Amino acid sequence: MILVLIDHDRGVIDPLSLRALTAARKLGHDIEAVVIGSDGTGLAAIAGEYGAKVLHVGAHSAITDYTPMASGRALKDLVGKLQPAAVLAAGSPRGNEQLAHLAAFLDIPMAAECSEITLGTPHHVLRARWAGNLIESANVHSDLLVATVVSFSVEPESVQGAAASVAQFEPDLQPADTVVKILSRDSGETKGGVTLSDAKVIVSGGRGVGGPDGFGNLEELAGLLGGTVGCSRVVTSSGWRPHAEQVGQTGTKVAPDLYIAAGISGAMQHIAGMKNSKTIVVINTDPEAPILRYADYAIIGDLHQVLPALTSAIRQAKG
Amino acid sequence: MDVLVCLKRVPLAGGTLILTPDSRDIETKHLGFGISPHEENAVEAGVQLVEQMGGTLTLLTLGPSDAEEQLRSQLAIGATRAVLIETDGQEWDPQGTAAALVDAINAEETKFDLIIFGAESADSAGYQIHIRVAHALNRPIVTNVKSMKIENGIANCERVVPTGREHYEAPLPAIITVRDGLNIPRYPSVPGRMQARKKIVDMKKAEPRVPKLEKVTLALAPSKDKGAEILGKGTDAVPALVDVLKQIGAF
Numbered sequence: 029m030i031l032v033l034i035d036h037d038r039g040v041i042d043p044l045s046l047r048a049l050t051a052a053r054k055l056g057h058d059i060e061a062v063v064i065g066s067d068g069t070g071l072a073a074i075a076g077e078y079g080a081k082v083l084h085v086g087a088h089s090a091i092t093d094y095t096p097m098a099s100g101r102a103l104k105d106l107v108g109k110l111q112p113a114a115v116l117a118a119g120s121p122r123g124n125e126q127l128a129h130l131a132a133f134l135d136i137p138m139a140a141e142c143s144e145i146t147l148g149t150p151h152h153v154l155r156a157r158w159a160g161n162l163i164e165s166a167n168v169h170s171d172l173l174v175a176t177v178v179s180f181s182v183e184p185e186s187v188q189g190a191a192a193s194v195a196q197f198e199p200d201l202q203p204a205d206t207v208v209k210i211l212s213r214d215s216g217e218t219k220g221g222v223t224l225s226d227a228k229v230i231v232s233g234g235r236g237v238g239g240p241d242g243f244g245n246l247e248e249l250a251g252l253l254g255g256t257v258g259c260s261r262v263v264t265s266s267g268w269r270p271h272a273e274q275v276g277q278t279g280t281k282v283a284p285d286l287y288i289a290a291g292i293s294g295a296m297q298h299i300a301g302m303k304n305s306k307t308i309v310v311i312n313t314d315p316e317a318p319i320l321r322y323a324d325y326a327i328i329g330d331l332h333q334v335l336p337a338l339t340s341a342i343r344q345a346k347g
Numbered sequence: 348m349d350v351l352v353c354l355k356r357v358p359l360a361g362g363t364l365i366l367t368p369d370s371r372d373i374e375t376k377h378l379g380f381g382i383s384p385h386e387e388n389a390v391e392a393g394v395q396l397v398e399q400m401g402g403t404l405t406l407l408t409l410g411p412s413d414a415e416e417q418l419r420s421q422l423a424i425g426a427t428r429a430v431l432i433e434t435d436g437q438e439w440d441p442q443g444t445a446a447a448l449v450d451a452i453n454a455e456e457t458k459f460d461l462i463i464f465g466a467e468s469a470d471s472a473g474y475q476i477h478i479r480v481a482h483a484l485n486r487p488i489v490t491n492v493k494s495m496k497i498e499n500g501i502a503n504c505e506r507v508v509p510t511g512r513e514h515y516e517a518p519l520p521a522i523i524t525v526r527d528g529l530n531i532p533r534y535p536s537v538p539g540r541m542q543a544r545k546k547i548v549d550m551k552k553a554e555p556r557v558p559k560l561e562k563v564t565l566a567l568a569p570s571k572d573k574g575a576e577i578l579g580k581g582t583d584a585v586p587a588l589v590d591v592l593k594q595i596g597a598f
Contacts, residue, residue, distance in 0.1 A: 037510075094513075097488075124474035125490055131475060132482040137442060137559040140474045150561070156568070157472055161364055162373075163568050167561040176474075207487040208517055215511035225509040229597060253597055261384075264528065271493065271528030272507055277469075278384050278527040280509065286597050295361040297384075297469075307595050309588065310575065318362060321572045325591050329581035337582040341589045342598055 033117035039067040044118035046184035049078040076192040083192035095209035100129020102199035114173035136170040143181040159277040159300030229255025236291020245335040276301035290331040294319025348402035351459040356414040385465030387532040394425040403427040411436040423535035423543035440558035445479035487517040
């Protein structure tokens with residue numbers, strides 16, 4: 029049996045978990061799923077739809093929100109009881125973090141960001157490194173395989189399964205497990221309700237924008253297309269835009285329907301964060317810019333002229 | 348306030364990667380070296396804490412003897428001293444690395460109030476060494492921190508997520524991992540560089556362990572040129588782009 033951690037935020041599923049479930053099914057074992065926190069109980073239907081027979085719910089009065097070390101303890105308790113062949117989760121910050129706690133509790137290896145998994149002795153994985161630019165072939169020497177599935181390596185596929193049966197368990201938490209947890213939140217850095225990771229359209233600017241003022245053109249176009257503004261690392265480290273807008277390995281990884289890259293040459297750390305966008309349009313003065321390899325369409329030209337012209341042409345076309 | 352920052356020497360690669368003939372490493376003949384982006388923020392955070400609260404800032408790395416170069420350049424930013432756990436240049440797996448770091452930390456006379464890591468390494472991205480160290484030292488850990496304040500022996504941390512910000516607290520002694528955006532790392536001053544030459548870098552040896560996450564080979568990820576359709580030059584190409592955007596339903 030393979031156990032898949034379904035990550036959720038106060039009962040709302042992280043859709044990357046569905047990719048982890050789909051990847052797990054390909055290994056040819058029965059699938060069971062686990063959520064940490066009783067507010068994950070409502071995910072039994074979707075867990076079943078994506079192939080899990082059972083949804084284990086790690087519930088404890090001390091787990092009221094994301095508590096990563098407690099997640100690791102709960103997974104350890106459950107693994108001891110169920111003896112699965114592998115524990116998988118999405119290669120998201122939270123997926124990686126919770127499974128790393130599990131691996132640390134058990135003192136066994138963990139393979140993060142896997143694109144391919146073969147169970148055996150040893151287990152074998154392909155995993156993404158260098159912002160996805162390198163693929164490592166690695167052996168994992170342990171009975172239980174702990175691994176996360178790299179984002180976007182697999183499309184979620186439903187099997188139209190019946191709702192998973194719910195099996196609640198109470199992890200044997202130690203005081204140290206619940207010291208670090210979410211105490212409060214605010215929706216500080218998002219503007220107009222469209223966040224980078226939800227946006228269908230992102231208009232992104234790089235060094236070529238030239239300064240904070242140049243982003244007015246990008247904001248206008250993004251507003252017109254119902255999208256939001258992104259940027260490359262040089263823009264945030266120059267203080268032109270807030271870090272929340274940074275796309276790339278050290279910022280947010282995005283995959284919108286339309287990504288317009290204006291004045292971005294395309295360091296591999298930036299490419300890693302946007303190459304899965306459905307349609308990529310590049311506006312750049314340099315016809316040799318590396319980002320062109322990843323583009324579907326390109327205009328060779330100065331963004332300071334092209335963007336205002338584009339904005340007014342779209343306005344006209346919209347009528 | 349005694350702070351420890353853990354670093355990793357990595358090749359500085361922005362464009363295309365090339366592999367060594369045995370496909371086990373990146374060819375670094377023509378590359379410079381540095382530290383991972385988030386780690387520059389980690390050092391800056393450490394320097395600021397010591398400036399505000401007094402105390403010491405120690406740097407720790409595991410790597411080849413050449414990693415002294417990265418330690419010296421960060422000592423120039425304002426760290427007190429550094430420790431280098433010297434390897435034979437081979438990459439160690441995360442469990443082996445974490446264990447060696449823990450041994451080195453335990454061997455220090457200073458009991459660090461705060462240990463800071465970068466959120467992920469540029470090259471191996473294993474997402475676990477910091478957590479293994481936290482478990483071994485029995486300390487709380489907050490990851491991916493983008494804003495931090497130390498007050499009354501508690502690290503108040505914020506993490507930025509797609510929906511906004513999450514607030515965490517960790518009582519000291521604690522471990523945090525920080526992200527790019529936490530602060531703006533300063534450049535070393537000329538006197539800073541001069542002083543760094545005289546600062547102490549303790550060299551230690553550690554025996555490699557048999558890796559449990561065992562690298563076999565590396566391969567370049569397939570990156571096919573999508574063959575962009577060039578719509579034209581300058582504003583003349585705008586009508587063609589408007590057609591494309593209409594076609595894909597962008598408006």
